[in-house]
Amino acid sequence: MTEPARIADEENDPQADRFLDREESWLRFNQRVLELAEDPDIPLLERVRFLAIFASNLDEFFMVRVAGLARRLATGIAVPAPGGRHPREQLRRISEVVHELGRRHAQVFHGPISKALETAGIMLVRWAELRPTERERMHQLFREQIYPVLTPFAVDPAHPFPHISGRSLNLGIFVRDPSRSNGRRVFARIKVPSVLPRFIALGGDRFVPVEDVIAAHLSQLFAGMEIIEHHAFRVTRNADLEVDEDETDNLLKSLEHELLRRRFGPLVRLEVEDTISDDALALLSRELGAEPGEVYRTQGPLDLSGLTQLADLDRPELKYSPFVPVEPPELIDGTLFDAMRERELLVHHPYESFNTSVVRFLADAARDPKVLAIKQTLYRTSGDSPIVDALIDAAAAGKEVVVLVELKARFDEQNNISWARKLEDAGCHVVYGLVGLKTHCKLALVVRQEDDGTLRRYCHIGTGNYNPSTARIYEDLGLFSCAPEVGQDISDLFNHLTGFSRDVSYRRLLVAPHALRQGLLDRIQGEIDHHRAKRPARIRAKTNSLVDEEIVDALYTASRAGVPIDLWVRGGCVLRPGIPGLSETIRVRSILGRFLEHSRIFAFDNGGDTDMWIGSADLMPRNMDRRVEALVRIADPDHCERLTEIMDMAMSDTVSSWHLAPDGSWTRHSRDADGEPLRDIQRWLRRHRHLRSVDG
Structure with a gap:
C-alpha cells in the first residue's frame, strides 16, 4: 500500500497503525541535524560541526538501537514493534534510510561545504x-x-x-x-x-x-x-x-x-x-x-565525526558570535542561600550561567561552615569537574557528603567509575543506586544550620546533568528551593536511594518508577474532565523523545475528547498528529539549533490553575519504568508564566521549527510567505535573558 493510501485508510480507521516506527523516527531526527548542515544561513564551521554530530549520532544509533534489533532476531524473540514492523523489516528500512541520508551527508560535505571551506582557506585534501x-x-x-x-x-x-x-x-x-x-x-x-x-x-x-x-x-x-x-x-x-x-x-x-x-x-x-x-x-x-x-x-574519507577538529579551528568569523551567559538577576546581590530564602529561583541554561548558579551553589556549600551535609546525584559530569572538586572539598572540611554515582550512564561508564573512586578516596560516601534501575534524576541537597540553630534544606532539581562543559551548549532548567515540602521530598528520595526506605510518596515530586507514569496519566485525564466541564483545559509538553505507547494513547484519548495538545519534541516521536478522529487537536514541533534543547516541561491548564512540572524524565518506557526520575512542580506563578511564554512561542507559526505530519515526515518552516526568516527562539532567549538580567 502506498503511503498516501495508507494514511487515507487510517483516516477511515483512526486506530489502525497509530504509532510511527520508533527507529525511523530517530533517523528523521538525525535528518534534521543534517538539514542544519545544509543550511547556508548558518556559519560555515557550525555547519561542519553539524556534519560531525550527524556522524557521531549515527554511530550511537547503530551501537544501541540497531544492535538491539539484531539481538532480538538472533535470540528468536523478535516481535513486531508498536508501529507494526517486524525487526527484520525495521532493519531493512533502516538500511534504506541510512543509505539515503549517507548520500546526502557525503553530497553536502563534498559539495557546498568543501567549496565554502576552500573559499575560506580551509582545505581537506587527499x-x-x-x-x-x-x-x-x-x-x-x-x-x-x-x-x-x-x-x-x-x-x-x-x-x-x-x-x-x-x-x-x-x-x-x-x-x-x-x-x-x-x-x-x-x-x-x-x-x-x-x-x-x-x-x-x-x-x-x-x-x-x-x-x-x-x-x-x-x-x-x-x-x-x-x-x-x-x-x-x-x-x-x-x-x-x-x-x-x-x-x-x-x-x-x-x-x-x-x-x-x-x-x-x-x-x-x-x-x-x-x-x-x-x-x-x-x-x-x-x-x-x-x-x-x-x-x-x-x-x-570515513568517520566524519572527526570533522569536529575542523569545526574547532580558531576562525571566529566562521562561527556563531560569542555568547556569554548572564548571571541570574536574583543572585547579583547577596548570597545564593539568602536569595533562596526569599523565594524559589528558576534558572535557564545556557542563557543564565550554570557556573554562577549550580556550581556556585555547591562550592558555597563546601566552604560554608554552617553547612553540615551535602547529597548529590551524578549521572554525567565533565572531565575536570568543579562540582566533584566542591564535593571533595566539603568532605575534607568534615561535612557529611553522599554522592550517588550512576555507573551505568551509557558511554560514560568509565568516567563515572573514575569519579566514584576519586570521591571514595576523598572520604565521600559513594553509592551506586538501586538494583535494576538507572538513577537519572538530577538532585542536590544541602543541609545548613541557620543562625537560630534550626536546620534548613536547600535543594536544586534540574533537567540536565551536573556537567559544566555541556551546560554551555545544552538548554536546561533548574529550580532552587528551600521550601520545606521540597526539602522533605528530596530527603525521602535520597533515603530511598541510599538505604532501605520504602516510602515512595511525595508532596511536590513525581518520581519514577513508582508514581511518574500514573501521575502524568492522571493529569491527562484531568484535562479531559476539565474540557468536558467547559473549564480551561490544555496540555503542553516539551521532551527529548515521545515513544511511550501508554502515554501516546492517553494523548490520543484527550485529543478525541477535544483537548488542545502542543508537543515540543526534539528527537524521536511515535505519535502521529493531525489525524481526524484520533489526533486532530495535537500539534508536534521540533527545534534544533545552536543549543541542544534538553529540558523537559509538562504543563496542564488544570481548569485555570496551571499545573506545571520540570525534571529529568522523557516520555519513554525506560524513563517511566526502569529509571529513577524526578519531576518537581513549579509553584511560583511568575515561573509558570515564564515557561508558558517559551512553550507558546515554540509552537507559534512565526518561529522557525520543524512540523511533524501524520505520515511521520518533518517539514522545516524557517521563512515566512515573503521569504523572510522566522524568529529564532534561541536567539530571542539570549537577548531576553540578557535584558532580564540588566533590568533586574
Whole structure:
C-alpha cells in the first residue's frame, strides 16, 4: 500500500497503525541535524560541526538501537514493534534510510561545504593533492610520530584474521611477496591508533586524513613486499552492556569487565569507501561476518565525526558570535542561600550561567561552615569537574557528603567509575543506586544550620546533568528551593536511594518508577474532565523523545475528547498528529539549533490553575519504568508564566521549527510567505535573558 493510501485508510480507521516506527523516527531526527548542515544561513564551521554530530549520532544509533534489533532476531524473540514492523523489516528500512541520508551527508560535505571551506582557506585534501613541500613534512612526521605507534597484522595460516574493535579506523591491504613464484596475495590490516589526530595539519588550515599518510608509507611497513591495493574500513559493534546486577557482588568491577568486552561485541555495520574492490569487500565481509545489509559504501574519507577538529579551528568569523551567559538577576546581590530564602529561583541554561548558579551553589556549600551535609546525584559530569572538586572539598572540611554515582550512564561508564573512586578516596560516601534501575534524576541537597540553630534544606532539581562543559551548549532548567515540602521530598528520595526506605510518596515530586507514569496519566485525564466541564483545559509538553505507547494513547484519548495538545519534541516521536478522529487537536514541533534543547516541561491548564512540572524524565518506557526520575512542580506563578511564554512561542507559526505530519515526515518552516526568516527562539532567549538580567 502506498503511503498516501495508507494514511487515507487510517483516516477511515483512526486506530489502525497509530504509532510511527520508533527507529525511523530517530533517523528523521538525525535528518534534521543534517538539514542544519545544509543550511547556508548558518556559519560555515557550525555547519561542519553539524556534519560531525550527524556522524557521531549515527554511530550511537547503530551501537544501541540497531544492535538491539539484531539481538532480538538472533535470540528468536523478535516481535513486531508498536508501529507494526517486524525487526527484520525495521532493519531493512533502516538500511534504506541510512543509505539515503549517507548520500546526502557525503553530497553536502563534498559539495557546498568543501567549496565554502576552500573559499575560506580551509582545505581537506587527499594525498594525491599534497604539494611537494607538504609531502616532505609528512614523510618526516611519519618517521617520527606515526610509524612508532603502528602495528601491521598479516593474515595467513599462522596469523588468523585479527579482531577489529568497534569504531576503529583501519586499513586493509593486499600485498604480494615478489620473491615467491606463486604470486599469492596476502591480506594485512593496520589499525589507525586513536592517539593520532583524525586529520593531520599540513599548515595554513590545510589537512589530510591520517589514513592517507599511513597508506603513502605502506612500503616502509611491509618492506620488500609489493603493495597491490589498500582500502580504509570501519566497524561498528553492539555497545550495550550486559551486567546482571542480581548476580554480581561488585557492580563496579563487573562493569569494568563488561566495558572491556564492549569494543568486541557483535558487528552491526561495516563501512567502506566506495572505491573498494569487490575482492577486498568480499574478504572483509566474510572474515567479519558482515551480511550484505550491514555493508555501507560511502565516498571517503570515513568517520566524519572527526570533522569536529575542523569545526574547532580558531576562525571566529566562521562561527556563531560569542555568547556569554548572564548571571541570574536574583543572585547579583547577596548570597545564593539568602536569595533562596526569599523565594524559589528558576534558572535557564545556557542563557543564565550554570557556573554562577549550580556550581556556585555547591562550592558555597563546601566552604560554608554552617553547612553540615551535602547529597548529590551524578549521572554525567565533565572531565575536570568543579562540582566533584566542591564535593571533595566539603568532605575534607568534615561535612557529611553522599554522592550517588550512576555507573551505568551509557558511554560514560568509565568516567563515572573514575569519579566514584576519586570521591571514595576523598572520604565521600559513594553509592551506586538501586538494583535494576538507572538513577537519572538530577538532585542536590544541602543541609545548613541557620543562625537560630534550626536546620534548613536547600535543594536544586534540574533537567540536565551536573556537567559544566555541556551546560554551555545544552538548554536546561533548574529550580532552587528551600521550601520545606521540597526539602522533605528530596530527603525521602535520597533515603530511598541510599538505604532501605520504602516510602515512595511525595508532596511536590513525581518520581519514577513508582508514581511518574500514573501521575502524568492522571493529569491527562484531568484535562479531559476539565474540557468536558467547559473549564480551561490544555496540555503542553516539551521532551527529548515521545515513544511511550501508554502515554501516546492517553494523548490520543484527550485529543478525541477535544483537548488542545502542543508537543515540543526534539528527537524521536511515535505519535502521529493531525489525524481526524484520533489526533486532530495535537500539534508536534521540533527545534534544533545552536543549543541542544534538553529540558523537559509538562504543563496542564488544570481548569485555570496551571499545573506545571520540570525534571529529568522523557516520555519513554525506560524513563517511566526502569529509571529513577524526578519531576518537581513549579509553584511560583511568575515561573509558570515564564515557561508558558517559551512553550507558546515554540509552537507559534512565526518561529522557525520543524512540523511533524501524520505520515511521520518533518517539514522545516524557517521563512515566512515573503521569504523572510522566522524568529529564532534561541536567539530571542539570549537577548531576553540578557535584558532580564540588566533590568533586574
